[in-house]
Amino acid sequence: MTIRSAPRVLAAATAALLTLGGLAACSDDAPAGADPDRVDVVAAFYPLQFLAERIGGDAVRVTNLAKPGAEPHDLELNPRQVGQVSDADLIVYLKGFQPAVDEAVDQNGGDRGFDVAGVQPLRDAAAGGHEHEGEAGHEEKTGGKDPHVWLDPTRLATIGDRLAERLGTADPDRAADFTARARTLRAELGQLDADYAQGLKTCQRREIVVSHTAFGYLAERYQLEQVGITGLTPDTEPAPQRLAEVAREAREHRATTIFFETLVSPKVAETVAREVGAKTAVLDPIEGGPAGGDYLSAMRANLQTLRTALDCS
Template sequence: MTFRPAPRALATATAALLALTGVAACSTDDSPAGADPERVDVVAGFYPLQFLAEQIGGDAVAVTNLARPGAEPHDLELNPGQVGQISEAELVLFLDGFQPAVDEAVEQNAGDRAFDVAGVQPLLDAAAGGHDHGGEHADEDEHGHDEEEAHAEEEPAEGESGAKDPHVWLDPTRLATIGDKLAERLGAVDPDRAGDYTQRATALRTELEKLDAEFTEGLKTCQRREIVVSHAAFGYLTQKYQLEQIGISGLSPEDEPSPQRLAVVAEEAREHQATTIFFETLVSPKVAETIAQEVGAQTAVLDPIEGLSEGNGADYLSVMRTNLQTLRTALSCS
């Protein structure tokens, strides 16, 4: 049965009641889409897409994040209410390949209302930004990163597995480009406010370019350039800022590293005199702590910003800046 919206008078009364009871414009509940007729109803698969929609949509949008605060979004399972939200939303933001349950629901229910941010720019190969195990690496100096940087600007070749890295938001300039495209899509849905969306996207681009400049300057001169991370989510960040990631596990934080992999990571951590083994907020730090104990390093949080911890008041920009300070300390940057 096709969902039929309530009469406008009832919808308006409902919106007024929600406003009186202090319901926020962004939610993660299972309320039906279209509750506020004055706003564009947007459903986002996970936090960075919520951030974009809120920044660019402003008061003109009502954003629902399918992934609840504090939950790891990779393995999100949707309940019937959330599938209904996708069916009724005016725009659905998702990243194909990142959340299989969302991909399936979008394919079956969203139609041309879906916006796949993975299609804005070519995604990097899953191995991008990783550690070079070749014999020449020991002789690399800071000039050895030039070729990496040039390669990062090219469309990556398919790896043997064909896997792509979805963590595109960790490059602020790529996130800004996605934001520009989102403004276009919102303008198509809501032509009367298209100019407002474009203006806010331009303002967000300015903020993200400022953040990019802070990372570029802050990581320019560091004693080390290798980061040991709990899962290989930082390929975009390491490519952009000429670092190298050594991932304990692969693209998914749920991947269990083998004993052989743990031994390899420990050896590389010693080789590069790593002082810090990074873990993240939404998964267990136990593996990172094991490596750190073995090599005599400490642990610290490096947040891939797949989601936010509940009630900490942070946003994408503040978490990225915290990440920058964490990296500067761990890599002894001047």
């Protein structure tokens, strides 16, 4: 190589590095803030991702911290995800649900955190349904509150309205668009609520026996009674006396179906079902994201499952 050719080699190398940098910026792992034309939103888990994408439309770039199909309760953040929280324009999360996300927002979120629990006050974990001895441990972990607020469509609609306002603050030029999309989503959620109310209006039974008590908001909204094998923590191992107690209640209520979840082993539900001569079925809390479709289709699948299990006319 001659000394004269060195500048050309250096220029070529620099161009290659710039090209690689541009490709990296366009990848899915690009840091939040990489697109100046969109609001970079970090969502803590699926239902909040659904809200942000529906209300934000093409004006937002949404990153979900929880992998699809993974249990979001015990999410641990890697350094890249902590960086995404630090760089985001808006962090949509539910305080008390995922401790690692709470910590990241406290340390790196500044005033960019949007806590949906501050929009809709959470139910006490012991409110309604059946709470039993031995469930105090998981209640303490959540501060005695039930985080599964998204399973009441009317509450989710209100959270969506407030999220639209917050997005409008981040991007005032598109505030009207966010409000319009939130209004459209509210109408869809309102129809879903009406379908649930009508679909569960006349049923032979009102009790649902579930693997863990994720369905308190849904039960409260539609006058059902939740009987949980375990409490709010889905992987808690129930004591033998608890299994016996649930089996006794299932017989008393003539339950024909014991519900389990897609992200949790069905073994405990199957044990109770065998004991009482019932079958099992999936009732999806939707926190890890549906296998197909979206929140609305997953909720409608849940409605059909409930109608069948409760013998609704």
